[in-house]
Amino acid sequence: MNWTWFHRLASPPSFFRFAERFAPWFGGLGLLLLLVAWYGGLVLAPADYQQKDAFRIIYVHVPAAAVSLSLYIAMAVCGAITLIWRMKLAECVLVAIAPVGASFTALALLTGMLWGKPMWGAYWVWDARLTAELVLLFLYLGVVGLNGAFDDPRTAARACGLLAIVGAVNVPIVHYSVVWWNSLHQGSTILKFGKPNISASMAWPLYAGLLGTYLWCGYAVLRRAQNELLLRERGTRWVREMGTELAGTADVC
């Protein structure tokens, strides 16, 4: 198998062009899937026999929570690549992921709290899953804060990489918290072996929402990484060439 395309991706100009070409697809498809999922989840899916309409929050909550964990893993992997191979691109992606991950973690916590009030009778319980997710938010915010404290972006990214790797011990704790402890939070409904515990009429918008959220995250991370890359490489020739190239093709300016 030919891996040159993959190696070429590591160079900033080719990544930039790759992102320029694919980010609109990620964003467009993601938005489309999200709209379909929300319509399916909020309108088409039948109300739950027990939770009535309140269960519909899962169409936002579950994708946000899944993405918050996946993004953290991606950030820690970028951290490892940053530290081992010193890839500039991994640094940019790492820094790009942190705010996106923090937002989705906050969204998962907020939607969970809104659901918790009618279902459990409390916005917040000191439960393993909830607390671990809250710690995940602190870890994301710590990476954002640490990155902002440095003057040199490369030193900042490597420090963030180290912090992200240490914080990664929390990821399995969040994921398995419902298994290891007697948690008030319910166990996994779809991400498990065997038949899912959810009827197909309720499940398809959830799958669409998951895929849509992942694509949307991909879009956000790609765009943020592009910005980060432009900022860091602003003095180089390829950025200037691309600037003149874009200025030539654009209708305005």
Added chain:
Amino acid sequence: MSALVALFARELKLAARARTEWLMPPLFFVIVVTLFGFGVRPNDPQLAAFAPAILWVGALLAALLSLERLYRSDQEDGTLEQLLVSPTSLTFAVFIKSLAHWLLSGLPLVLLAAPLAAMLGFPSALLTPLVVGLALGTPCLSFIGGFVAALTVGLPRGGALLPVLVLPLIVPVVIFGAGAVRASGQGLDASAPLYFLAAILMFTLTVLPWLAAAALRNAFE
């Protein structure tokens, strides 16, 4: 090896000459715990119920006080650069620094915990899990905190950042430390959470000095 012994002796000698520095964390601990006593109505029996949380959080905050100084003064006078260029393993040097930190600002807190617990009306039967837990948990803070101090060394705004980065990482230590006391209070065996604490301690002792050394090298590149 002799370089590491010398480094350890240097840490102790510096501490002996700047007594206020290592006397402040224990004093802070005593004051924080006393403030809780003032905050509730006199002789509130609830205070004993919250004593494990108060003592644990107080001890961790007190140990946090001196963390920023761990590498800051060495960085200011150039010792840190000497450590970086010296043939001695930086990982072991970091280990020694964190160990000295625990000896000077962690151990006094462990020793103070028993009299302070008595002040809070804490049942003396539960003292063993509390003190053993603190003895296992405070070195975790010194090593995790040492790693974060290495990450933020030389940052102008590192002072406020350090606690924000350390405290989320220290959550498991608080859970198992206070959990051991709680389990013991309910008549259960406290050894399971204490073993967990010991496992966390072993992990921090072995992995974090290595990562802290990487962080220090990164800061000086």
